[in-house]
Amino acid sequence: MTKRTIWLHPEGSAVQIVDQRSLPHELSIATLRTSDEAAAAISEMWVRGAPLIGATAAYGFWLGTLEALGQKDSKAWLEACAARLLATRPTAVNLQWAISQQMDICRELAFEPKACQQACLANAQAIVEEDVAHCKAIGGHGLALIEAIYRKTGKAVQILTHCNAGRMACIEWGTATSPIYQAHAAGIPVHVWVDETRPRNQGARITAWELAEAGIPHTVIADNTGGHLMQHGMVDICLVGSDRTTALGDVANKIGTYLKALAAHDNDVPFYVALPSSSIDFSLQDGLKEIPIEKRGAGELSHIQGWSEEHAEILSVRLTPEHSPAVNYGFDVTPARLVTGLITERGICRAEREAIREMFPDLSAGA
Amino acid sequence: MTKRTIWLHPEGSAVQIVDQRSLPHELSIATLRTSDEAAAAISEMWVRGAPLIGATAAYGFWLGTLEALGQKDSKAWLEACAARLLATRPTAVNLQWAISQQMDICRELAFEPKACQQACLANAQAIVEEDVAHCKAIGGHGLALIEAIYRKTGKAVQILTHCNAGRMACIEWGTATSPIYQAHAAGIPVHVWVDETRPRNQGARITAWELAEAGIPHTVIADNTGGHLMQHGMVDICLVGSDRTTALGDVANKIGTYLKALAAHDNDVPFYVALPSSSIDFSLQDGLKEIPIEKRGAGELSHIQGWSEEHAEILSVRLTPEHSPAVNYGFDVTPARLVTGLITERGICRAEREAIREMFPDLSAGA
Numbered sequence: 001m002t003k004r005t006i007w008l009h010p011e012g013s014a015v016q017i018v019d020q021r022s023l024p025h026e027l028s029i030a031t032l033r034t035s036d037e038a039a040a041a042i043s044e045m046w047v048r049g050a051p052l053i054g055a056t057a058a059y060g061f062w063l064g065t066l067e068a069l070g071q072k073d074s075k076a077w078l079e080a081c082a083a084r085l086l087a088t089r090p091t092a093v094n095l096q097w098a099i100s101q102q103m104d105i106c107r108e109l110a111f112e113p114k115a116c117q118q119a120c121l122a123n124a125q126a127i128v129e130e131d132v133a134h135c136k137a138i139g140g141h142g143l144a145l146i147e148a149i150y151r152k153t154g155k156a157v158q159i160l161t162h163c164n165a166g167r168m169a170c171i172e173w174g175t176a177t178s179p180i181y182q183a184h185a186a187g188i189p190v191h192v193w194v195d196e197t198r199p200r201n202q203g204a205r206i207t208a209w210e211l212a213e214a215g216i217p218h219t220v221i222a223d224n225t226g227g228h229l230m231q232h233g234m235v236d237i238c239l240v241g242s243d244r245t246t247a248l249g250d251v252a253n254k255i256g257t258y259l260k261a262l263a264a265h266d267n268d269v270p271f272y273v274a275l276p277s278s279s280i281d282f283s284l285q286d287g288l289k290e291i292p293i294e295k296r297g298a299g300e301l302s303h304i305q306g307w308s309e310e311h312a313e314i315l316s317v318r319l320t321p322e323h324s325p326a327v328n329y330g331f332d333v334t335p336a337r338l339v340t341g342l343i344t345e346r347g348i349c350r351a352e353r354e355a356i357r358e359m360f361p362d363l364s365a366g367a
Numbered sequence: 368m369t370k371r372t373i374w375l376h377p378e379g380s381a382v383q384i385v386d387q388r389s390l391p392h393e394l395s396i397a398t399l400r401t402s403d404e405a406a407a408a409i410s411e412m413w414v415r416g417a418p419l420i421g422a423t424a425a426y427g428f429w430l431g432t433l434e435a436l437g438q439k440d441s442k443a444w445l446e447a448c449a450a451r452l453l454a455t456r457p458t459a460v461n462l463q464w465a466i467s468q469q470m471d472i473c474r475e476l477a478f479e480p481k482a483c484q485q486a487c488l489a490n491a492q493a494i495v496e497e498d499v500a501h502c503k504a505i506g507g508h509g510l511a512l513i514e515a516i517y518r519k520t521g522k523a524v525q526i527l528t529h530c531n532a533g534r535m536a537c538i539e540w541g542t543a544t545s546p547i548y549q550a551h552a553a554g555i556p557v558h559v560w561v562d563e564t565r566p567r568n569q570g571a572r573i574t575a576w577e578l579a580e581a582g583i584p585h586t587v588i589a590d591n592t593g594g595h596l597m598q599h600g601m602v603d604i605c606l607v608g609s610d611r612t613t614a615l616g617d618v619a620n621k622i623g624t625y626l627k628a629l630a631a632h633d634n635d636v637p638f639y640v641a642l643p644s645s646s647i648d649f650s651l652q653d654g655l656k657e658i659p660i661e662k663r664g665a666g667e668l669s670h671i672q673g674w675s676e677e678h679a680e681i682l683s684v685r686l687t688p689e690h691s692p693a694v695n696y697g698f699d700v701t702p703a704r705l706v707t708g709l710i711t712e713r714g715i716c717r718a719e720r721e722a723i724r725e726m727f728p729d730l731s732a733g734a
C-alpha cells in the first residue's frame with residue numbers, strides 16, 4: 001500500500017499518483033509528466049477531493065515551469081498553464097488557492113523559468129506537508145467529539161459519512177476520516193456508515209476500501225438510507241468534508257450532503273464538517289448563490305463500472321434506458337444553519353461569520 | 368408493449384407478468400403456474416410496487432386454490448399458501464389486504480376447493496379492475512394540481528418522483544405517474560426528474576423506461592440530486608407513491624423518500640403522496656414505530672446489473688470492496704408533518720387522522 005496519494009517521482013521531473021478510478025478493484029499508480037497530464041488527471045478524476053486537487057494542481061503547475069524552459073515567453077506559457085489547470089474543476093476552492101500561490105511566486109521571480117521551477121517545486125511540497133499536518137490536527141480536534149460520545153454511551157460510536165473525505169481525498173489522514181482513524185488508534189470503538197455516493201461511488205469504492213485497509217468497522221449503505229438510520233437512533237454523528245466553505249459557513253460538498261444535513265437536523269444528530277482552512281473561500285458569503293456547482297457528463301450516471309466476476313475484469317454497464325437523458329450535478333450547498341460545527345486544523349468553530357473570523361483572523365483579514 | 372403488468376394466461380390455470388428484473392434492457396414475460404412461483408415472483412421482485420404485489424398475491428392465492436384440489440385438507444393447504452405468500456415481503460400492506468380478502472372468501476365457502484377457485488379468481492380479477500379504476504381516478508385528482516401550477520407559471524411543470532410508482536407498480540396508469548400521464552394527455556407540458564432509486568434503480572430502470580415509452584420528457588438524476596434542484600427552484604411538485612400509509616398519514620415508501628420530503632419542506636415545494644385506499648393501513652398510527660421495514664440482501668447494493676455494450680448482454684458487476692459489508696433497508700417512513708397531501712381515488716386530503724377518516728368513513732370504521 002502506498003502511504004501517500006501523490007509524490008515526486010524518484011527520478012524527478014514527474015509526479016506519481018494513485019489512479020483512483022480503478023479502486024477498489026485495482027490499485028494502480030500513474031505517472032504525470034506534463035502539466036496537461038496533471039490537468040487531465042484532475043478533470044477526469046484520477047485524483048479528486050479538494051486538498052488533493054490543490055496538491056495535484058500545484059505539482060502540475062510545477063511541471064508547467066519545467067515546460068516553460070523551452071518557451072520564448074515563459075510568462076505567457078505559465079499564465080496559459082494556470083488557466084488550463086484552473087478550468088479543470090470549478091467547485092473546489094483549493095484549486096484556485098494552489099494555482100494563485102504558484103502564480104504569485106512566479107510573478108515575484110519575474111517568471112524566470114529556472115527560479116520559478118525551484119520555488120514552485122518547493123511550494124508544492126510545502127502545500128503537501130501542510131495538508132498532512134492540517135489533516136492530522138483536524139483529526140485530533142474531531143477525536144475529542146468522538147471520545148465525548150463514547151464516554152456518554154459506552155457503545156461503538158456510529159458515524160455517518162458521505163463521499164470520500166478520506167486520505168485518498170488528501171495526502172494522508174483525510175479530513176472527515178482523520179478523527180475516525182485517530183479514534184480507532186486510541187482504542188475507541190467506532191463503526192462508520194459509508195454512503196455509496198452516486199454517481200461516482202466514492203464512498204462505496206474509496207472510503208470503504210480505505211476503512212477496510214485500516215481495519216475499521218464499516219458498512220456501505222445506499223445514499224437513500226441515512227435518513228432512516230437517523231430516524232431510528234442509529235447514527236451518533238455525521239462527519240463530512242467540504243470542497244468550498246464560505247465566510248458565512250455555507251458548505252459546498254459532494255451532491256447529497258445537504259439531504260443528510262437535513263436529516264441530521266430533523267433528528268438532532270450533530271452534523272460536523274471537517275476541513276483545512278485552504279478550503280475556506282473568504283471572498284464568498286452566500287454559498288447557494290455564489291459557489292459554482294460543477295455539472296459533469298451524464299455518462300457518469302447512465303453507466304457504471306464494476307468488477308465482473310464472470311469476465312474477471314473491470315467492465316462498464318449501462319443502467320438507464322438508451323434514450324433517457326440524465327443530468328449530473330457534482331455538488332450541493334449545505335446552508336450554515338444545518339452545520340453543527342466546522343472542524344479545522346486550529347480547532348472546532350461554529351459555522352458563522354464571527355466564529356470563523358475569530359478562528360482565522362490572519363486569513364480572513366483581506367476578505 | 369403489453370398494456371397491463373399482470374393478466375390471466377389465455378389457456379387458464381396460470382397468470383402472466385412482466386418480469387421487471389431485466390428492464391429497461393429487455394421486456395420479458397413470465398408465466399406463473401403455481402402459488403410458489405407467484406410467491407417467488409414477489410419476493411425476488413419480478414413484480415414489485417404495492418398494488419401489483421397485492422394483485423400478484425391475489426392471483427397467486429387463486430393458483431393455490433387450484434392446487435388445493437389434490438389435497439386432503441384444503442383448509443390447511445390454503446392457510447399454508449396464505450402464510451407463504453404473506454411472508455414474501457413485509458412492508459406493502461396490499462399483500463395482507465389481498466390475502467385476507469381471499470381467505471375471507473374461502474372461509475365463507477368452508478374451503479370447498481371448486482367454489483373457492485371460482486370465487487378467488489373472480490376476486491383477483493376484481494382487485495385488478497378496481498386498481499385500474501382507482502389509479503385512473505387518482506390521476507384525475509392529481510391532474511388538477513399539475514394544471515394549477517401550469518396556469519400559474521405558464522412553463523413546463525417540473526415534477527420530481529422517487530422509485531417507480533408507475534404503471535409497472537400497478538396494473539395500469541400507476542399512482543404517482545397517473546396525474547403525469549393525464550396531464551401529458553391533456554396537453555399540459557411536464558418534465559419529470561426521475562430519482563435513480565438505489566439500490567434496485569427502479570427509477571432509472573423502470574420509471575424512465577415507462578416515461579420514455581409514453582413520450583414524456585424526463586431526466587434521470589442520482590438520488591443525491593433532488594435537494595440541490597429544490598434549493599434552486601427547479602422542482603414545482605414532488606409526487607411519490609406509498610407502500611403503506613397509517614391512519615395518521617405517515618407514509619412508508621421506498622427508502623430515500625423521507626430525504627426528499629425533508630428537502631421539499633425546507634424549500635416550500637409541495638410534497639404529495641398518491642395512493643389507492645388499499646395502501647392505507649387503518650390499524651396503524653405511528654408509522655416510524657409500527658410499520659415493518661424490509662431488510663433485503665446486501666448483494667442488491669454491492670452488485671449491480673446493467674447492459675454491457677462490450678459483451679452485448681446483461682451483466683452483474685461488483686461495486687464495493689470484496690470485504691466491505693453492506694446493508695439494504697428497503698423503505699423509510701415519511702412523517703405526516705412533511706406530507707402536503709394524499710392523492711387518493713376519492714380525492715385529495717391532508718395527511719391527518721381526521722381528514723383521512725372523513726375521506727374513508729367506510730374503511731376506517733372498524734379500525
